[in-house]
Amino acid sequence: MRILLYIAIISLGALFGYKNLVSQKIFDKMNIIQYVCLLFLLFVMGVKIGINKDVLMSFHKLGFSAVVIAAFSVAFSVLAVKIISNFIKTESKVE
């Protein structure tokens, strides 16, 4: 359901963008608004993590394992995509 909502909202935005319903002037200002909104959203997401006191308290005990798994997951998935990214890009240019 959530995915459908996201698709609907992005499509609505795309329609606004496509039909030029947003003038360049507002669009330029929007970049700043967008950035502020983004930082605010990240702050609120942080608050949501911070509220979870029991979990955060166990960070000193389990945090190391968690961060190691996260760092390896990120590093290896970036590497895995890096291996194929040239194939994806060059092939698509040839077509």
Next chain:
Amino acid sequence: MSIHILLSVFFGIVFGYFFAPEIIIQKIDVIIDFGLCLLLFFVGIDIGKNKNIIDDVKSYGLKIFLIPIMIVLGTLFGSMTASLFLKLSLFESAAVGAGLGWYSLSAIELSKHSAELGTIAFLANVSREVIALMIIPIIAKKIGHIETIAAAGATSMDTSLPVITKATSSSISVLSFFCGVILSFLVPILVPLMMSFN
């Protein structure tokens, strides 16, 4: 950009831990949903303004499916490698990684096995999201645009999407959303699957 992102999340955590008033706690999911929808609307405008986007994305063809496949393989391989340094078994570690950044779901799923594993899943996937948000702008500059999606994992369709769009281009944001949707479908399958091998 990365430092702003890190500071925002950090101050949020501190604020949530020490001060968060009851009224914010009650409404927090509504605030997050609203903020996310607003940002996705902006991402949509970026996409709509780029008239070549459909051709751009079409040119990738079926190869587009390789991206989420490689993200899953990389994540599983990475988290299994991590287990060599930890007290977790190979597949416990893989199951934690298989959350792909979707911390609420992976934590709930793995707390069925043990509270400790559930907590690790929560912390590991929150960490993945925070690491991704911080390094996406750096990956975009130094490594490549498509690779930003890999760092984000399942969050490439929601919380990381505005950051990816800002650091790359609107055709990458379409790819990113697509990959995020596929990865989000895979999380509820992969996490229990990894535990079944344990």
